[in-house]
Amino acid sequence: MGSSVSLKCTLNRQYVSADKSAIVYLAIDILPDEFSQVQEMLPSAICLLIDRSGSMRGKKLDQAKAAAVGLINQLQPGDAVGLVTFSSKIDVVAEMEQLQFFDITDLKRNIEKIKCGGSTELYHGLDSAYLQFIRTGRTESNLVKRVILLSDGQPTDHTPESHFLKLADEMGNVGIAIMALGIGKEYNENLLGDIAEHSHGIWKHIADASDIPAIFTQQLEETKAVVRTAPVVVMQLDPGIEIKGVYKAAPDVYPITELSRTENGEVRILPGDIRLGETQILVLRLSLPPRKEGKFSLGKIRIEGEESPDQDIAVSYTNDENLWSIENDAFARGTFLKAETQAMTRKGLSGDSTALWKASQQAETMVRDPGLSKIPEMKDDMSKVVDIINKSKKGLTEEETKVAKHEMTQAKRGKSR
């Protein structure tokens, strides 16, 4: 839980043509309450999950150890930490426990003793990190729960990707976000990206091992900035309405492909933890059924467990062409298209030339779309996409591809409208 959040819903059109079906776009802004700044910080529970396979030997492991010690030094009493390493086998270096119950000297000595060697059994490592939370009963909602994963290699355990995603989903559902940090050019950024997104976490590319301590610190700072854990957006839509697509559009960008639906037809979306002063944005493409003239409610949207009233979204079906031919606010559509283009570009950078081609076409159309020109940063963001596609035309190294893909998971941060 944590402090309260509020919703702002905007449709791109207020009017649609009577007796016809229509496609409209909906943006859901999730904003932390302004008063949350005076709120106390939420305690964190962090499990470090560090790759100690043979390839990590040398600077990478040394920096990872320094980063682990640095992070522990910055924790406060009440925060919990655990440390698991993985190679051919899994080692629980420190069972998850609150900081004040550790013998810190002992803990640091055990971190110093970590040695490299063997393969990359990531799945079992991740599962073991998950168990650290479950076994110690740390699934409650007032804890900010994180796995900080550092790996430099392709997993060697031959676990199908679907198993990874199932595990990540399970973790995400209890609010444990995986911060997947990939270092070097060997790791599988598609897998790390997917497990991060499925758990509502992030993936990040680390170019230089000496950056590892600073990136751990940054992850801790972002953990400490959380004012509300795992909010659930609940939508009760009119039965005639179809959801044709959903993206998380800010602060990070990815498609939401699996929607959970309750028995009474409610759709639940988990956008991830909310940080201080940062707006999360979900965008949806909706197909509306034909209706007679008049104002119709599309449905109600709320945040589970919030006192604040449900947001009622409605459109008017009309025969007046002066009304139905207008796009009132292009923000939701533009933001949806932008997220879609970024996701397609990412697919394209993974080798899907059709996706890249579609992305470049869409990006160019968006730059030329007068309706989108008023949206702040739209032009900059689309130019960035075009720029990345242009660069990849000239050929990118493996590492440059990873950086470019990472950029495609980002949106301009924390700007509220």
Added chain:
Amino acid sequence: MRCEYCGTNNTAQEKFCSACGSPLREMKQVSEQVGNPGGALSGIQCPHCGKLHPSTIWNCPETGGDLSGNTDIQMAGRSSSLSAKLILEDGNEIPLNTDGQTIGRDDFDRIVSAQDLPFISRRHLLISFEDDTYHIEDPGSKNGTSINGLEISGNGKYELKDGDQIVLGKVIKLEYRSK
């Protein structure tokens, strides 16, 4: 009017695309920033397939041929495709490329109805190009694939011949055209 986003042809009365919801209006001429004067009707005329491609790609999406070194040109319109594709009943096309590709749900997003989409798996078909011919394989999709009435799911590769009738998930009908 043709939607510049998704290519759907809409009737003259429509103001928003019936398939993707985009406003149907004149698009601006492209800014210099994108370096593509003339907008959607400009780009690279592909030496491999003859189609017009955006200047931002380096391989022909149809044939996989190299496009680096080709300069942008202006065109009066799109020339017709010369390369292999799968055609839907409504005329929409999925271009095939010689690099090998996966065809799945994403490729049909906005092309088929939302009711039909769930019958297509995320990785429904694998396309490969060997000995100058396209091969198709359904590695085991949930709802299967038939070619000219014959189920191919889980049965390995099938060599495509012009005019083959393909049905995905028992609902989506496609025809293979070699050019």
